[in-house]
Amino acid sequence: MIPELGYGATVAALLLALWGAGAAAASARTGRAALLRSGERAAVGAFALITACIALMIYAFLAFDFSVRYVAINTNLGTPFYYRVTALWGALEGSIVLWAWMLAIYTLIVVIRYRRSQPELYPWVLSVMLGVLAFFLLIMTIPAPPFERLTPIPADGRGLNPLLQDAGMITHPVALYLGFTGFTVPFAFAMAALIVRRTGEEWITITRRWTIIAWYFLALGLLIGGWWSYHVLGWGGYWAWDPVENAAFMPFLTATAFLHSVMVQERRRMLKLWNLSLIILTFGLTIFGTFLTRSGIIGSVHSFTQGTIGYFFLGFLALVLLGSFSLLASRMERLRAEGVLDSVVSRESTFLLNNLFLVAATFTVFFGTVFPLISEAVRGVKISVGAPFFNLVNIPVFLALLFLMGVGPLIAWRRASAGNLKRNFLKPVLAGLVAAAALRALGVANGLVLTTMALVVFVAGTIALDLFRAVRARRRSGDNWGAATWGLLLRQNRRYGGFIVHLGILVIALGVAGSQAWSVQKEVTLDKGQSMELAGYQVRFDGLSASEESNHAKVTGAFTVTNGRAGGYMLYPAKKFYPQDQTPIAYVDYRLGWIEDVYLVLGDFARDGSHATVKLQVNRMVSWLWLGGLVLTFGAALAILPDARRAA
Amino acid sequence: MSRRGKFVAGGLVIAAAIAYLIWAGVSQSVVYFVTPSELLAAPTPSKTYRLGGFVQAGSLKWEPKSLDLSFTLSDGKASVPVRHKGTPPDLFAEERGAVVEGSWTTEGYFKASLIMAKHSEEYKAPPDGAEPGYKELIKSLRGNDK
Numbered sequence: 001m002i003p004e005l006g007y008g009a010t011v012a013a014l015l016l017a018l019w020g021a022g023a024a025a026a027s028a029r030t031g032r033a034a035l036l037r038s039g040e041r042a043a044v045g046a047f048a049l050i051t052a053c054i055a056l057m058i059y060a061f062l063a064f065d066f067s068v069r070y071v072a073i074n075t076n077l078g079t080p081f082y083y084r085v086t087a088l089w090g091a092l093e094g095s096i097v098l099w100a101w102m103l104a105i106y107t108l109i110v111v112i113r114y115r116r117s118q119p120e121l122y123p124w125v126l127s128v129m130l131g132v133l134a135f136f137l138l139i140m141t142i143p144a145p146p147f148e149r150l151t152p153i154p155a156d157g158r159g160l161n162p163l164l165q166d167a168g169m170i171t172h173p174v175a176l177y178l179g180f181t182g183f184t185v186p187f188a189f190a191m192a193a194l195i196v197r198r199t200g201e202e203w204i205t206i207t208r209r210w211t212i213i214a215w216y217f218l219a220l221g222l223l224i225g226g227w228w229s230y231h232v233l234g235w236g237g238y239w240a241w242d243p244v245e246n247a248a249f250m251p252f253l254t255a256t257a258f259l260h261s262v263m264v265q266e267r268r269r270m271l272k273l274w275n276l277s278l279i280i281l282t283f284g285l286t287i288f289g290t291f292l293t294r295s296g297i298i299g300s301v302h303s304f305t306q307g308t309i310g311y312f313f314l315g316f317l318a319l320v321l322l323g324s325f326s327l328l329a330s331r332m333e334r335l336r337a338e339g340v341l342d343s344v345v346s347r348e349s350t351f352l353l354n355n356l357f358l359v360a361a362t363f364t365v366f367f368g369t370v371f372p373l374i375s376e377a378v379r380g381v382k383i384s385v386g387a388p389f390f391n392l393v394n395i396p397v398f399l400a401l402l403f404l405m406g407v408g409p410l411i412a413w414r415r416a417s418a419g420n421l422k423r424n425f426l427k428p429v430l431a432g433l434v435a436a437a438a439l440r441a442l443g444v445a446n447g448l449v450l451t452t453m454a455l456v457v458f459v460a461g462t463i464a465l466d467l468f469r470a471v472r473a474r475r476r477s478g479d480n481w482g483a484a485t486w487g488l489l490l491r492q493n494r495r496y497g498g499f500i501v502h503l504g505i506l507v508i509a510l511g512v513a514g515s516q517a518w519s520v521q522k523e524v525t526l527d528k529g530q531s532m533e534l535a536g537y538q539v540r541f542d543g544l545s546a547s548e549e550s551n552h553a554k555v556t557g558a559f560t561v562t563n564g565r566a567g568g569y570m571l572y573p574a575k576k577f578y579p580q581d582q583t584p585i586a587y588v589d590y591r592l593g594w595i596e597d598v599y600l601v602l603g604d605f606a607r608d609g610s611h612a613t614v615k616l617q618v619n620r621m622v623s624w625l626w627l628g629g630l631v632l633t634f635g636a637a638l639a640i641l642p643d644a645r646r647a648a
Numbered sequence: 649m650s651r652r653g654k655f656v657a658g659g660l661v662i663a664a665a666i667a668y669l670i671w672a673g674v675s676q677s678v679v680y681f682v683t684p685s686e687l688l689a690a691p692t693p694s695k696t697y698r699l700g701g702f703v704q705a706g707s708l709k710w711e712p713k714s715l716d717l718s719f720t721l722s723d724g725k726a727s728v729p730v731r732h733k734g735t736p737p738d739l740f741a742e743e744r745g746a747v748v749e750g751s752w753t754t755e756g757y758f759k760a761s762l763i764m765a766k767h768s769e770e771y772k773a774p775p776d777g778a779e780p781g782y783k784e785l786i787k788s789l790r791g792n793d794k
Contacts, residue, residue, distance in 0.1 A: 234738075341651065341652075341655060342651075343651075344651075344654055344655070344658070349655070352655075352659075353662075356659060356662055356663075357662075360662075360663070360666045363666075364666070364669075364670055364673075367670060368673075371674065381680065382680070382681035383678050383679060383680050383681060384678075384679050384681060384698060385673070385674055385677055385678055385679070386677060386679065388673070388676065388677035389673040389674060389676075389677040389678075390673075392669065392672070392673040392676065392677065393666070393669045393670055393673045396669065397666070397669075523715060523734055523735065524715075525712040525713055525715065575738075583738055583739045583740070583741050583744075584738055585738050586738050603735030603736075604710065604712055604735050604736065606712070611712060613712050613715070613735045615735065
């Protein structure tokens with residue numbers, strides 16, 4: 001029953017989305033309100049039907065309905081309750097359902113929020129959003145139907161990929177997809193503004209806020225992905241420049257560029273064409289990213305290979321890019337800059353440079369990701385450019401961006417005088433240099449680390465200086481320090497939200513630099529009772545035990561960790577054996593710390609427990625990545641709040 | 649120079665610098681993907697390769713004490729002895745696909761610095777007893793070097 005119901009709901013939702021997109025566009029052309037209302041009802045209907053699809057699929061998972069092929073492949077009778085729910089997005093078809101559902105939710109929010117306040121843009125926004133939704137429903141109907149029936153019905157399913165049976169996998173795709181689909185809203189507003197020739201300022205305000213929301217979820221998704229990689233995959237790393245990581249990183253970079261250059265447009269009425277191009281590019285890159293992930297064109301841990309789906313995505317991408325850029329070209333005369341650049345030493349040119357570097361980083365990542373494909377297609381030679389390529393090119397670019405992060409927020413618009421520069425930057429620059437010299441004296445020899453630290457201190461110095469001055473100014477009106485700071489954050493939430501996001505990035509930068517430079521590892525085979533030593537830690541192998549879990553068998557090693565100071569603790573890394581696979585999966589155990597993590601992976605072992613091979617890593621400052629993520633969350637939330645100055 | 653000229657020139661200098669970085673990055677870090685027959689046809693010592701093949705049955709030797717791992721990678725036509733220092737990774741086993749990164753040595757073996765075991769497509773457990781054909785395997789390996 002469920003396969004037929006689900007398929008029926010999918011087809012009905014597709015028809016509704018198509019009708020809604022058409023009706024909304026027709027209402028904009030003819031001005032007939034009834035058509036628009038019909039389009040809205042279609043959007044609500046499509047949302048309800050996709051929700052029904054999700055409910056049906058979850059029900060099928062919970063009830064072990066193996067007549068649904070997707071359920072049979074991604075679960076078995078031993079799969080625990082919560083992973084049966086999240087198995088919904090454990091593979092290609094289900095992840096598209098989740099995608100469509102989120103897009104439908106965003107569409108609904110747009111309907112509720114803008115049907116009255118943006119009467120001119122709204123019909124076209126609705127039309128574009130429903131058009132994109134229809135595309136994903138088409139994917140669910142033809143190339144990747146989630147409700148495909150399986151005959152004969154098997155007695156048990158195959159089971160969820162063991163690597164995905166982790167809390168990180170519950171949240172990572174959700175955050176990532178909220179980011180990816182969220183970029184549809186700015187794109188729809190950009191298209192609507194171009195169509196009705198209202199490329200003025202109001203769509204920019206709406207678009208900026210929605211871009212921050214999508215940007216934030218994407219950042220969160222990337223960080224949770226890093227956390228998953230770190231504590232599940234057992235290699236002690238969080239980022240591998242894997243093609244699919246890159247696919248999510250590219251729209252993040254272009255969205256970051258937009259969030260900065262949009263300020264130039266608001267302030268100086270410049271870069272209109274550029275900002276629209278960034279919005280289109282960001283949306284295009286989300287589709288391109290899905291194409292990379294879902295078509296199986298590039299192999300990686302993330303990709304789910306399927307047949308014809310790649311052509312659908314490629315066709316849709318071509319349609320989006322051609323359509324939106326030709327629309328852009330036809331509106332060129334309205335997008336002339338009204339301001340001019342006055343000086344090279346100004347906030348405008350800092351933002352320009354920031355955009356140049358962000359787009360360059362995007363291009364580098366794009367190039368490194370598709371170059372192997374091009375090489376194979378054109379020359380027939382299979383090559384790969386790995387992490388060394390991305391690091392070599394991107395590290396200088398990211399360091400330059402860090403520097404600009406300190407300069408941009410404080411330098412004057414139009415033309416910065418020598419006095420402005422001295423007043424704002426002398427102390428932070430000195431602080432950065434002193435910090436680097438101090439670290440050098442303490443024995444830090446790595447040039448990249450020193451540069452990163454100096455830049456981080458410089459940027460933090462500019463933020464502290466600005467905040468201090470602003471709080472001091474508010475103190476004059478009688479507030480105490482705490483009230484003055486809090487009032488400032490709320491009153492100028494955009495500016496200080498942005499600053500806090502910058503602080504989060506600084507913390508992440510420290511984590512990346514520290515972990516790359518200072519982490520150490522050692523691989524040894526230990527006899528029972530024998531110890532190894534690394535970076536002041538002694539790790540003793542106490543023995544092995546075997547156990548039977550609900551859906552897998554587990555061999556666990558017991559290790560005592562001491563570091564000479566306090567009493568020790570135990571770590572229990574394991575190997576899990578899932579019946580559906582022939583080789584085991586490592587289960588890492590670790591103790592996290594602000595300065596260093598002790599990270600232990602069980603490798604090979606003797607069946608009688610007499611010896612085991614382990615990899616011990618002491619990873620420095622990795623926790624700062626997760627801390628940076630929290631800071632970033634706070635900053636983004638502050639920046640999304642309605643602008644207090646305007647509301648007041 | 650006009651103001652506009654300055655901006656254009658500055659932008660061009662930065663674009664050229666980044667283009668140079670990309671070029672240098674590619675020429676320094678490009679790694680060629682070869683099969684055992686391709687490697688043996690023209691082995692160049694000390695050049696970095698990714699070698700993809702099938703771990704031959706009975707060839708896998710693992711010394712836990714010294715962490716010495718050795719095995720033979722084959723593509724059905726030729727086979728290359730591989731040595732590595734470290735535990736065999738998860739998903740690595742005889743009669744399974746693997747990609748190793750490293751270089752050919754003058755002593756006649758491939759010294760691997762990194763082993764990437766091949767995850768079968770969409771987490772498919774091979775049907776019992778059925779051995780995947782070499783062709784199928786090499787094809788899937790070549791499409792997946794991660």
